[in-house]
Amino acid sequence: MSSADMDVTKHKTFLIDTTKCTGCRGCQVACKQWNQLKAEKTVFFSGEGYQNPPAMTEHTFTRIKFRDYEKNGQNEFAFYKEMCMHCNEPACASVCPVGAFVKSPEGPVIYNASRCIGCRFCMIACPFGIPKYEWSKAFPLVKKCTGCYSRIKEGLEPACATACPTAITYGSREEMIKEAERRLKNRPQRYFQAIYGKEEAGGTSILYLTHQPLDELGFKKVTTRPLPSYTWQALRLVPGIFLTMGGGLSLLSWFNHRKERIRQEEGFKNSKVQPEKKDEMKGDNQ
Amino acid sequence: MTAAKIIINEIKGYHRFLQFMIALVVIGALASMVRFIFGLGVTTNLNDTYPWGLWISFDVVTAVPLAAGAFTLGAIVHCFHIKKLEPLVRPAIVTGFLGYSLVCIGLLLDLGQPQRGWHTMVYWNVHSPMFEVSMCVMAYTTVLFLEFLSPVCEKFGYHMPLRVLRWLEMPLVIAAASISTLHQSSLGTFFLIAVDKLHNLWYNPLLPLQFWMSAIFTGISIIILEATMVHRYLGQPDESELLEILAKILPWVLAVYLAVKVGAVAFLTHGSLFDRPGLLALFAAEVLIGVIIPMLMFMKQSNREDSRMQLRGAGMVIFGVILNRFNVSMFGMIQPDQVIYYPSVTESLVTIGIIAGHILFFVLLAKYFPIFEHHPETVDYSMPDHFHATEAHEHDQGKGVEA
Amino acid sequence: MTNHWNDLKNSDCILAIGCNPAENHPISFKWIEEAIDNGGKLIAVDPRYTRTASKSDIYAQIRPGTDIAFLGGLINYALQNNLTHEEYVREYTNAAFLVTEKYDFQDGMFCSFDDQEKTYDPKAWAYAVDGAGNPKKDMSMKDPNCVYQLLKKHFERYDVDKVCAITGTKKEDYLAVAKAFCGTGRPDKAGTILYAMGITQSTHGTQNVRAVAMLQMLLGNIGIAGGGVNALRGESNVQGSTDYGLLFHILPGYLKSPEFDNTDLKGYLEKWTPKTKDPKSANWWGNTPKYTVSLLKAWYGDNATPENDFCYSLLPKRMGNYSYGKIMEKMGKGELEGLVCMGMNPAMGGPDSGHARTALGKLKWLVTVDLWETETSIFWKRPGVNPKDIQTEVFMLPAASSVEKEGSISNSGRWAQWRYAAVQPVGESRSDLHIIDQFHKRVKALYEKQGGAFPDPITKLSWNYGNGHEPDVHLVAKEINGYFTKDMTIVDKDKTLEFKKGDQVPMFKYLQDDGSTVSGCWIYCGSYTKDGNQMARRDDGDPTGLGLYPKWSWCWPVNRRIIYNRASVNPKGEPFNPKRPLIAWDATEKKWKGDVPDGPWPPMADDKEGKYPFIMVPEGHGRLYGLDLKDGPFPEHYEPVESPAKNMLSKVQNNPVVKLPKNVSSDLGKFPFIGTTYRMTEHWQTGGMTRSLPWLVELVPDMFVEISESMARQKGIKKGDKVRVTTERGSIEGVALVTSRLKPFKVEGKMIEQVGMPWHFGYSGLATGDSGNMLTAAVGCANTNIPEFKAFLCNIEKGGKKA
Ligand SMILES: Nc1nc2c(c(=O)[nH]1)N[C@H]1C(S)=C(S)[C@@H](COP(=O)(O)OP(=O)(O)OC[C@H]3O[C@@H](n4cnc5c(=O)[nH]c(N)nc54)[C@H](O)[C@@H]3O)O[C@H]1N2
Ligand SMILES: Nc1nc2c(c(=O)[nH]1)N[C@H]1C(S)=C(S)[C@@H](COP(=O)(O)OP(=O)(O)OC[C@H]3O[C@@H](n4cnc5c(=O)[nH]c(N)nc54)[C@H](O)[C@@H]3O)O[C@H]1N2
Ligand code: SF4
Ligand code: SF4
Ligand code: SF4
């Protein structure tokens, strides 16, 4: 867990410009193809527009969400790609008791399946609801977007980014932020003035630009503080508490015992009760 | 054959209630087999929006504070040196040991890869509250086991280990209290990561502190409940006079807890508290029934003395803490547009089996081991003569039994 | 496409009318987005708010089938507001040409209509010619009989209010479109029009396209970077297949297929070789004899000699119409014995599928060559029929898919790109080339053994693509390019070129009409030369910065990336837009710089050698006024065959030269709603390739029907309800998708609802559903016969078929 020492500016980062996303879902299919994920059994459309499948699952690492609505008498038909945000300081990695999730030096948050004990804490922790579980299996594991780590290790771009005709730009976080800022500045009327992911959850390796206000598209409002810090502020006290507690109680009992011993000794001086009592005990036991 | 027959005959002699408990345990065991054959998806109503359900919310998050009697009482008796209460310690330890063992079972059922449980000990992640909790739970279960060995040794008259255990008593109690403080509070730390998920009524940075404090008064209340019940139904001695002492401690702890909780909600949360009426009602119920009413009740001398009132107050506190743990781990985590989770039949049967198991084993232990009749002043901790032969020999023996 | 995909990025304004590139040509958006990034505007004109519309700056709703009104209104707007590119119009189009006095247009009808035959005599629309036989011109364009004035008069009637009343477009939206697009009439602006099936699938589809082209000529947008008339073509190699003569009326390279009275080669060439007396006109089709003879040499090889007319007599001669619709009509009457369906699914793809499916049952035999079991190959066991009642013998030949074989694919931008086989064909599947090769070999052997009524067309074929198991596709490609049949010395201006027998012909200007060259498709001459396979080039250098990539693959003709590019410069050869020069005449070097120009001649202003830019028509000028269409020299608005509206422009309701089938009905009592069919990203065409793929089925698993929120309220239909849609032809079931993206149209003061649906579903594959084409009418464009898939009348009811 040394993400703090990593140079996030060099991390491989997606710039997903939803103003350029046509909702073609090439990314969605490319992801299934590369990762050899099973098709979901779906019916009709599960959400607005042509949205399907109904949710991200162990078989679906990325999905285009559709928004199909009217605003001031104007149609809005918007699409955005849901996927793991590859947080700079991933909550999933921080809570994992066995360190199965790690932030790789390249950027993707990767999963070591052979470590995972299947506790699903990562699912609780992820502010974006990304990790999914193999519910159908007797000994399930967690599944999520791999950031196509195997591809980027070979110098390729992720499958979805490769398939995307328009919306995805891929590069170092530094460059992607620069590019996003350039777009915001160049065409202010086209963009809602925010880069989702720049600060969210302490910054992520996925950055979004939108036309519509973020909440209108269903982007989750999340804290800008890195999530692990929320837990760490308590956890870091552990050794201290342990020592204080142990030390305190030891002192307390030593003190109380001493008090008793003194009382006993004084009592012993003043009366003859103690030895008798001992006898009594012995007798009882026989 | 004969052994089985003996057991069956023995069971036949049990009270109907116990037989019913056995049935529940068997059903629960069968239900847990379903989980290992067909997986969690089939067995439970868990899904990707509800990765944690009844098993975690009750079997782990709630069961742990419910088993807190052991460390609380241990500390009260040994550290604060209120020796009078010592008769209550052993039942508390038994409950604790059973509780934690069942927590472990619950966890193993809930884990996707239970066979890799040991990974937590090998692949450390000190940033994970779950790593912390699992280490603690393992450590503490060991401590409880050691403490629990006392009645076992007594029963079989193993003097040597008994002496070692007696000698270990203080360190164990202190370890128990320290470890418990850590993991009871760390259970609260679990939910600190759920910044934008857990509702503001519960989410605040003092959650771990609250979890710990509530574990303390829950522990106390559990002891009251248990002692009253065993007196009523198992014909054990009436300890209500001792319980009165506990009832005296309770309102103080509750008051401090209340102050912390209200203070935290008032000053340490951001965003709206009153946007979800349902959650607000749950919060109110938890605080009113679980904290304020019993606190007021136990402030009155007459209530503290009245065994019926003791039971009611303790019951309310326990209800309150159960509700609190469910509020934090389940209800408060439900997002406004989410469908509601409810446990499946199989899932519930497992939990019911675990609860039944707890009661069953408790009764059985009480039946076969010296748990209630234990008044330490009556036990002979002196060394039997034949042990005086050589010191070395003594040590070997001690170790042998311990291992 | 006059231009090409990458060129879209150069545009200042992209008008997507009757196409949905975001969904059907997703990759195009790469370039469209680039244009938008450079400050370009995107306009979407579509009945529905599509994924393309969602990316547009301006969206204008249009009632299906009213594009001529829409585009006519833009033409009028440009003319009335002086937004045209004056010099371009005067110099490069036929605006200044005079038309004979006979020309007349009255209340929706052009002159010389034969009421009996339902045809026009286009001779009545000819230019007025001077003594030398050249068209008369009035360069001031003031003569009342000049094209410009006739045009102005014709489109005067298309004022904004009238247009909006017809199209149902909101006036402010229409004006926004007009202002933005007609603003590209300035020389320094480029506007492109993208169109596809929303424009072509209409009884006046060709005139729709003409309206597009005319608007572009008026705005000076043809031949320039970022401009053009750009048909977003469909099937991945449909450009290639049209180039190679897919349609019944053309031979490879857009040579005309012989008609019954073109009895000999001389007669054929006489009829189809256009002539001009104007020395400034390149009249490229004047080369027809060279291309025809080279083609015959490719087909009949050594058997083709000057003495036997190069085997011209072996070609079939056509009489009348052999279009898809006619074939189905004949098949339905039992007049066809057998059918080979190679990569086609007529039980699904054509109009009035119900009839098509019945018609297939009248065949003795049917061969399908496909990757999958299709609705066509299992038509005999489709739902609702008893296989025992169908006698047709069906043969299914498994075909190898595009990634399992080597060859070229021509994209919409005319780029022929060479592809390699990525994997081995699955199972027993074979490449189409192999299958055709086997057909040929075996049929030829049968003819040779058994004789027959007329064996020569087959037995005399020259067919040498190797003796291996798999024919050598490179030999095919080399023959298409063409080679010399004997040693040749050619003098080209100052150069003397020596060729040996068997050498590849470097480019089509060296093709000959004496049998000394072979070329399977003259427009591809230059694609496979002595320098190798030009289509396989992969050099991504872009010297102009315009995205021409001259060394990436190969583009017909002569690797010219943007055709009519001589129109991008003024008569002196200087680019109209110096900021985006496509070609420019270098007066000192005496040569063109930039893209490959439309012919090597100096600019038009050069008195001796200068040529007009529109080299493919004999008069050398872009035709604002058309001479050879079946339904008039100017586009005129008519309603679709099934329409809820009366024609508001004239008394003539439908295109007068279109013959109506019996099963059409405009009875609004029975069919009160406008129906339309379209495609979507997630499925491909008749669905064979996508409804068999679980990953795509997951995305769109069911046949659905899109309706507006108001219609949903009116009919009590909720999202996800089963609905039934009915037309005069049939009735289908689907799931209702209620969306604000579809809205009713204002027609004659009433709101008329629309019902939209994909046509991708059928009864084979993983995801099955009812077919949109059970509803559509077998009536097509007057010129091309393309069916009117986009506008019909229907009814919709809640509840599925059983309800
Ligand atoms: N994913 C996918 N891509 C494809 C195909 C496919 O099946 N799936 N098919 C390929 C083929 S063969 C072709 S030909 C192309 C066709 O590509 P497109 O022409 O883009 O395809 P369509 O969806 O049939 O029609 C385009 C639009 O025309 C609109 N429209 C309907 N009627 C009218 C009208 O009267 N006027 C105007 N202005 N618009 C109208 C429809 O609402 C629709 O949005 O797509 C190719 N690309
Ligand atoms: N209602 C309605 N109907 C329409 C249209 C519309 O817009 N609305 N559009 C029309 C248009 S534009 C078109 S182009 C037609 C298309 O109509 P069709 O051409 O009949 O339809 P496709 O599904 O494209 O059929 C192509 C078949 O070729 C197979 N195939 C793919 N690759 C190969 C190969 O390499 N070799 C061989 N032998 N087979 C292969 C595929 O599996 C598929 O079955 O449909 C028309 N029908
Ligand atoms: S989005 Fe969730 S799963 Fe992905 S890296 Fe962040 S916390 Fe982990
Ligand atoms: S489920 Fe696996 S990856 Fe997730 S927190 Fe638990 S052990 Fe780690
Ligand atoms: S990065 Fe790879 S795994 Fe992640 S969504 Fe894209 S294709 Fe799927």
Ligand code: SF4
């Ligand atoms: S591939 Fe790109 S444009 Fe297509 S849906 Fe995915 S993100 Fe959007």
Ligand code: SF4
């Ligand atoms: S389907 Fe193929 S041809 Fe069509 S846009 Fe996608 S990549 Fe291009």
Ligand SMILES: [Mo]
């Ligand atoms: Mo097409």
